[in-house]
Amino acid sequence: MSSGTGPSSSATPSRKVRLATVWLAGCSGCHMSFLDLDEWLLELAELAEIVYSPVGSDVKTYPEGVDVCLVEGGVANADNLELLHQVRARTRVLISFGDCAITANIPGMRNMLHGADPVLRKAYLELADGSGQLPHAPGIVPELLERVLPVHELVPVELYLPGCPPSAARIRAALEPLLQGGWPELSGADLIRFG
Numbered sequence: 458m459s460s461g462t463g464p465s466s467s468a469t470p471s472r473k474v475r476l477a478t479v480w481l482a483g484c485s486g487c488h489m490s491f492l493d494l495d496e497w498l499l500e501l502a503e504l505a506e507i508v509y510s511p512v513g514s515d516v517k518t519y520p521e522g523v524d525v526c527l528v529e530g531g532v533a534n535a536d537n538l539e540l541l542h543q544v545r546a547r548t549r550v551l552i553s554f555g556d557c558a559i560t561a562n563i564p565g566m567r568n569m570l571h572g573a574d575p576v577l578r579k580a581y582l583e584l585a586d587g588s589g590q591l592p593h594a595p596g597i598v599p600e601l602l603e604r605v606l607p608v609h610e611l612v613p614v615e616l617y618l619p620g621c622p623p624s625a626a627r628i629r630a631a632l633e634p635l636l637q638g639g640w641p642e643l644s645g646a647d648l649i650r651f652g
């Protein structure tokens with residue numbers, strides 16, 4: 458799934474790689490797998506500065522000049538879409554992180570209902586216990602897109618990291634070369650199998 462040679466992926470040796478992780482429409486399982494890197498996270502901290510992440514940073518705005526970003530999840534709503542475009546504009550190496558990012562996977566199952574309105578009606582009216590009501594709070598509740606889309610259908614992606622979730626070993630195999638100025642060679646079922 459990886460291209461053989463990516464863009465120059467390293468920061469200059471004199472500074473740490475600026476690493477980000479982003480959570481779009483996913484279950485956060487891919488981020489949990491990132492935390493499963495356990496003690497290697499200490500090595501990662503020597504090589505990289507986490508500049509934006511739901512698990513490693515309290516920064517609210519995606520920063521400029523990010524070297525590498527792991528993007529978990531499909532693109533399901535207007536907020537996901539806006540953040541993804543920011544990520545793309547401000548990131549050198551964008552990694553489609555996990556099966557939901559690569560194929561839409563679980564969140565994409567709602568695409569079988571053919572549109573945002575049927576999904577909302579099913580969830581909030583047909584299956585509601587009481588008198589249901591459709592959510593409508595512009596600026597607070599983001600509008601659903603008509604379909605959940607994989608990341609690469611909206612922006613270019615440098616690297617694909619499949620798995621539901623990708624194992625910690627797989628995440629390390631992708632990140633370690635990038636943080637050391639190289640490019641990962643991902644091949645074989647252990648590293649690129651879906652599911």
Ligand code: SF4
Binds near residue numbers: 482484530558562
């Ligand atoms: S790929 Fe699997 S673990 Fe990752 S966000 Fe999707 S459902 Fe969760």
